[in-house]
Amino acid sequence: MNIKHLTTPIKDEDIMDLRIGDLVYLTGRLITGRDDVHHRVVKQHRELPVDLNGIAVFHAGPIMKERADEPGKYDVISIGPTTSMRMENSERDFIRETGVKLIIGKGGMGLETAEGCKESIAVHGVFPGGCAVLAAEQVLDVEGVEWPELGMPEAMWVMRVKDFGPILISIDTLGNNLFEDNKKKFNEVKEEVLPELYSQVDYLK
Amino acid sequence: MTTSEKQKFIDILAAFTGYSSKHLPDDVVERLTLMREKEDSPMAKLFYDAMFSDLEKASELDRPCCQDTGVLQYFVQVGSGFPLIDETEDSLREAVKKATIEAPLRHNVVEIFDEYNTGDNTGTRIPWIDWEVLPHCDSVTIYMYMAGGGCSLPGTAKVLMPLEGYEGAMKYILDQVTSYGVNACPPLLLGIGIGGSVEVAAKLSKKALLRRIGTRNKNQKAAELELKMEEAINRIKIGPGGVSGNASVMAVHIEQAGRHPSTLAVGMSTGCWAHRRACIRINHDLSYELLTHKGVTL
Numbered sequence: 001m002n003i004k005h006l007t008t009p010i011k012d013e014d015i016m017d018l019r020i021g022d023l024v025y026l027t028g029r030l031i032t033g034r035d036d037v038h039h040r041v042v043k044q045h046r047e048l049p050v051d052l053n054g055i056a057v058f059h060a061g062p063i064m065k066e067r068a069d070e071p072g073k074y075d076v077i078s079i080g081p082t083t084s085m086r087m088e089n090s091e092r093d094f095i096r097e098t099g100v101k102l103i104i105g106k107g108g109m110g111l112e113t114a115e116g117c118k119e120s121i122a123v124h125g126v127f128p129g130g131c132a133v134l135a136a137e138q139v140l141d142v143e144g145v146e147w148p149e150l151g152m153p154e155a156m157w158v159m160r161v162k163d164f165g166p167i168l169i170s171i172d173t174l175g176n177n178l179f180e181d182n183k184k185k186f187n188e189v190k191e192e193v194l195p196e197l198y199s200q201v202d203y204l205k
Numbered sequence: 206m207t208t209s210e211k212q213k214f215i216d217i218l219a220a221f222t223g224y225s226s227k228h229l230p231d232d233v234v235e236r237l238t239l240m241r242e243k244e245d246s247p248m249a250k251l252f253y254d255a256m257f258s259d260l261e262k263a264s265e266l267d268r269p270c271c272q273d274t275g276v277l278q279y280f281v282q283v284g285s286g287f288p289l290i291d292e293t294e295d296s297l298r299e300a301v302k303k304a305t306i307e308a309p310l311r312h313n314v315v316e317i318f319d320e321y322n323t324g325d326n327t328g329t330r331i332p333w334i335d336w337e338v339l340p341h342c343d344s345v346t347i348y349m350y351m352a353g354g355g356c357s358l359p360g361t362a363k364v365l366m367p368l369e370g371y372e373g374a375m376k377y378i379l380d381q382v383t384s385y386g387v388n389a390c391p392p393l394l395l396g397i398g399i400g401g402s403v404e405v406a407a408k409l410s411k412k413a414l415l416r417r418i419g420t421r422n423k424n425q426k427a428a429e430l431e432l433k434m435e436e437a438i439n440r441i442k443i444g445p446g447g448v449s450g451n452a453s454v455m456a457v458h459i460e461q462a463g464r465h466p467s468t469l470a471v472g473m474s475t476g477c478w479a480h481r482r483a484c485i486r487i488n489h490d491l492s493y494e495l496l497t498h499k500g501v502t503l
């Protein structure tokens with residue numbers, strides 16, 4: 001388990017040697033983007049309000065609070081990763097079209113994203129799910145919000161973070177996929193334990 | 206009932222809801238602590254460390270420990286003599302709006318068809334309220350559950366034919382756990398409902414999640430099955446966050462209802478590690494006790 005600190009803008013060579021199971025801490029810029037942001041970029045081909053080249057996209061829908069004394073300025077109350085798999089259908093195109101280098105979420109992503117990480121040089125990593133105050137405390141500043149009409153969780157929040165992590169690399173630039181590997185192992189053991197459960201439930205008389 | 210009594214009732218319910226978004230119940234913290242101690246994979250340990258550090262910070266900064274504060278569900282056991290019985294539903298709705306601003310909670314309710322976020326966590330039939338009326342009783346006991354997106358996603362229910370039966374149910378549940386469950390922020394609490402039709406199984410599976418960890422089904426066979434399922438699923442070693450580790454689940458809870466001779470329905474609900482389930486008893490004079498978070502005054 002290697003540990004690496006990444007700073008945006010992230011260059012290809014910064015992430016080429018990362019392997020699944022490595023740990024990353026991010027300093028710099030990220031945006032939040034989940035279902036609707038992906039939809040707007042990949043399906044509706046809307047113009048990007050922010051340059052995403054070399055930065056990170058965080059699959060997350062935060063709780064934000066507008067400052068009472070500074071309208072339009074927000075603080076993060078709580079921000080944790082959401083299920084990355086929901087973005088599986090659009091992530092490959094999203095990476096290609098935006099130039100993001102680090103995708104952060106929870107749980108694994110599939111073959112298409114792994115292909116996307118290989119062809120466009122990017123990595124996917126997981127932030128411990130549900131650890132939303134931990135993550136909020138690593139945000140230095142909320143620079144702004146784009147597409148606020150999507151609502152608080154779905155809008156694109158632009159943030160600066162410091163030592164944001166731990167982020168566990170789950171897809172690397174070779175297309176290795178930690179969660180797909182895990183799932184294979186889980187399924188093998190499942191097939192072993194099922195017959196034992198079957199013998200337990202022979203209740204019919 | 207006076208207006209000020211109703212306001213007090215709303216205030217208690219709002220504070221109860223807000224508090225429970227920030228502090229996990231005692232039994233969940235206890236179980237997670239135990240699982241963390243037994244863990245020896247470095248990756249899994251790192252995830253447990255993050256979880257506990259998150260809980261500490263949430264409590265210190267008075268913020269929701271997970272950003273997904275869910276869609277609010279209340280399971281109400283109201284005494285027929287509870288003086289605010291007529292006001293309970295309205296008070297719960299008001300309490301949700303209040304907690305949404307005060308806690309604050311994430312805006313999580315999207316109306317079906319019209320597809321807009323209501324912005325205050327109430328909506329058509331939401332908060333979801335499940336009623337039981339208790340005769341000869343003048344208090345109300347309310348279970349609150351924050352149904353997050355990630356932990357609701359693996360939920361499923363199905364009617365099997367008796368000959369596929371219990372074996373089919375086991376396979377159905379384990380398939381779901383190893384596919385969808387992995388993304389639902391394990392270690393999971395698995396709620397399983399078994400009955401004769403789909404809504405009964407589904408509802409019981411959610412009720413199973415409301416049970417305190419460490420309790421067992423009263424039926425001996427069901428209690429044994431809970432234990433066996435825990436052992437079996439833990440051997441899959443899903444670990445915290447699905448990164449693999451020593452175990453997979455905090456517990457498996459089963460609830461059952463009699464079935465039709467030709468059907469066997471099974472339902473599953475999952476709770477994530479941030480299992481925000483809370484229970485409060487409010488007496489006729491509006492004195493109260495939090496049953497899931499001992500010694501807490503709101």
Ligand code: SF4
Binds near residue numbers: 082130272273388477
């Ligand atoms: S599954 Fe639970 S802990 Fe994970 S993000 Fe959803 S509500 Fe939070």
